[in-house]
Amino acid sequence: MRVVAEFVETLKQLFENPYLLAVGLLAGSILAAWLVELVIARTLVAAAARTKTDVDDAIVEILRRPVFLSIVFFGLDQAAKKLPLAENFAHPIDAALETIVIIIWSMAVVRVGNVLLQSLSARSRPRSVLQPTTLPVFDIFLKTMVTGAALYFVFLAWKIDLTAWLASAGIIGVAVGFAAKDTLANLFSGIFIIADGSYKVKDWIVLDNELRGEVTRIGIRSTRILTPDDVEINVPNAVIGNAQLINESGGPYPRQRVRILASVAYGSDVDKAREVLLSVTEDAPHILAHPAPAARFMAMGDSGLHFELWVWINEPAMREQVIDDLTTRVYKALNAARIEIPFPKHDVYIRQMPGAMPVPRQPPPG
Template sequence: MSELLTGAWLDSLTTDPYLRLGAIVAGAVVLALLARLVLVPLLRRLARRTSSDIDDQLVDLLGPAIFRTVILQGVNVAVSDFVLDPRVDRIVVAITVTLMVLIWGQVFLRGGNLFFGRLSENADRTNWIQPQTLPLVRFVLKVLLFAVMSYLIMSAWRINLTSWLASAGVVGIAVGFAAKDTLANFFSGVFILADAPYRVGQYIIIDGDTRGVVTEIGMRSTRLLTRDNVEVTVPNAVIGNAKIVNESSGPSQHMRVRVDVSVAYGSDVDRVREVLGACTVGLENGADDQPGVVRFSAMGASGLDFQVLVWVKHPVYRGRLIDELNTRVYKALAAAGIEIPFPQRDLHIRSWPAGEQGLSRPDA
């Protein structure tokens, strides 16, 4: 654009510095108006052809930014052509570049917030961004933009970045040692967000101990709400090194639970299977579209071992379903006359010491 504003046409038009200054500023205003009246409507017309409205909002952000950028660039060119003092020229260039960096930094920030906010509204299509993790994503965006904008502004003012980077390195090491736990939680939260082992609203078990529904994934910690209505806050660094069982990550909310049942030796296996199968029908918290299964799993030390496997509607009802199923199984076996054995051991005595006080031989 500099050649367009200060080309041969301007030299042939006038050599008066003030007229040249006015011509350059006027040319910049004309170009800015053309961008607003021609380019922006063209972009808006193209954006209307899509089904999404996010591109329309992005065009609304670009319009004022393009207009102001052209004006600032025109001022920059005009001052460079008019002012002979290089120090004044450097200051004006630094000011205009700083303003343009701030303008476009705001555009990228608002556009990024708009884009990620729209992604969070379609959380079922994206694994790495959810409504509750949106603040973390926006925070990372702000940090990155701040770093890039700071670098560009310092470069425009010709500030020596070497000493700043060295100082930042020393400060970073000190802060890293002082806040290593906080940083570990933060980066673990970023990795959890990227890997998406769980989402807000899902039931998870951490290290086989803590179980609950995820209510929030924050920058420092993840919050779970247990069945006792107790909120548990787990640092992200702990979760990053823990074994996580996600009970809600399947294609549906259904999950299968298992109840172990043992009956006495000599019981009719087919009859036991029939009685246990009837217990799986019509459960209050069971999934009606997925029938239960009865398996003869082993011949144990004290009895015949069976497994009753049923599907629960939602992991939150797991405890209720197990209670209902155990109650049904106990009553059904008792009504059918099928014995539930106690743990037992057979003791075989090979010899009996003679003359023991208070004891007699079994065959005496």
Template sequence: MASENEDTEILESGEPVESALKSGMEQLVDKIDVPDQLEPVIALFGNHPWVKGLIVLLIFIVLAKVVEWIVMPLVRRLTSHTSTHIDDLIVQYLRSPLFWTLALIGIVASSSMMGIDESVRSTLVSFVISVLILLWMLFAVRISKLLLSEASRRAKPNAVVRPQTLPLFTNIAAITIIVFAVYFIFQSWHVDMTAWLASAGIAGIAIGFAAKDTLANLFSGVFIMADSPYKIGDYVVLDDGGGIRGKVTHIGIRSTRLLTRDDVEVTIPNSIMGNSKVVNESGGPHVKYRIRVAVGVAYSSDIDQVRDVLMSVARESETVCDQPESRVRFRAFGASSLDFELLCWVDNPELRGRVLDALNSAVYKRFLMEGIEIPFAKQDLYIKEMPDNAV
């Protein structure tokens, strides 16, 4: 069994990380291979190596079952009294890895008792370590997803981890855990990763030059998810894209999809979305959207009456919000009219066209009833004199 001083010497001697990892794995195997505490029990069943190995395996399986059937239920009963459900899920996720860890350790320990050939045993140890790494990798991925989901659920509006950025951080955490797991699996089989890492770096540079547009979209997608200028369900207007206006239906790593009012889906690369001026009509303190009804009246009209009629139309409309309150503004003295504007709010930008149509119709009918004239541009042509040769 290796001592703690040997561990310190390995790290202080300036050896590469790969050598330290290999030595650490070998020391772990050596610790597993010496079940001194079990020798008195094993001696009761004879000295045949295969019998000893089977007994050791049986003991570890029984220990794993004790942990699964007795220890874990007790821990779960304790965590059930806490105010959060996270610890309950962690205990649930921990049950399978713990059982298989003890069972696989039993396989390695029993192989040392059976006198198996060293090369076969080394392969078995590498295989067992690889399986253990995969088991705990899956456990780490599930725990990271659980913790990030809980953090996004409790996040404040400006928090880094929130529902909009949750898929980004979940994927980053999963990829990081998988990369480390693959690295340690290669180390368990004593594969030198230096050449692989160098090849991956050269390949990454080549792929970066060949797919720069795709990478630009990918990076822009990451920044959009992190910055969250808009979210799914928002109505946005892309000023640099021909005035495209639509509802955001999907935010991906490569592109963003908008559903226009014509029920046409438009897919826009994230590099364009990231470099364009995007007007989020659903942004701000609330989702409500203000619409403007512009109308002109004759110069002989009573402006107070016009205000009252416009406010009455807004109050009688069922689609106009009570809060914020509607208002009327006298905007300008036009060429042939007094220009007014009715400002009112609707619950969603999607209702803009429908409500504007209803308000325009109501304003026109009320003006006819109230005798308020809506002027229109006209020209009078005066002929000063007829030409002498006119017929």
């Protein structure tokens, strides 16, 4: 009995030691988090793997880490409260840990929301509100709502009275409006761009007849454009909203016309030149049969006769490749047909060769 009593007394002393108790609570929370992770892996992950869809697999995978970290931070909070040094810092420690947990779960909610939105948009009907083209709008609203809710709970964690903030919301709103006018302009421009439907993801657009590329993402602040050089450029939405935009993928049909410029020398047979230009389109890749290719005599220039070969393509990404292929075919065909390709010529008249004696001027008559 004496041994048991000594053992109980030793345990009592150990539990009365705040540092050992804090370490025990932290170790217990890590163990509990590991057990919960094991249960999730054996039950939820296995159940999600047996379903036909991948949505539940993605959601379970997203929520595993926040659950694990939440249990660990809860144990860390309880362990911090047992330390004597934490008496004066109990509230800041609690608020800091709660803030971290709020951020972790906010990010998880955004990721889960994105998975659900993408799944619903992929299975949407023609008249559904949620479409792949309107997906960025719902994504923006989701992130805005989650961010607002997260800020609200962070204020509550730090015990900040929101009444005074709401009372001075007008002044703060004006100050924030001036300080973040560019950010707000990009935000509203992004909403208007998506609402107007001027372009969507996977469209090929041209900005101010300079920047051309494929839209890869429409975000809250900017739009990502992948150029033909495989360079991704982030363009602020406010810049796109104020720019002249050409949507090559828009309109009733996705096709677009490509012009190939060609010139022949004066004196060439115009009809034969037109036939040669049309002949290069036979068996050319990426060219549509309807509308049919056309050759147009456009102008009589300073050095030659200017023609344009018009063809239609269905994929804007093939524009540069088609231009290269047809330009090569036109050059070879004109040479094969012995049609001269002109180039600028200038006649130079030399009044006096260098080193020659100057020609004396004749006096005027009378």
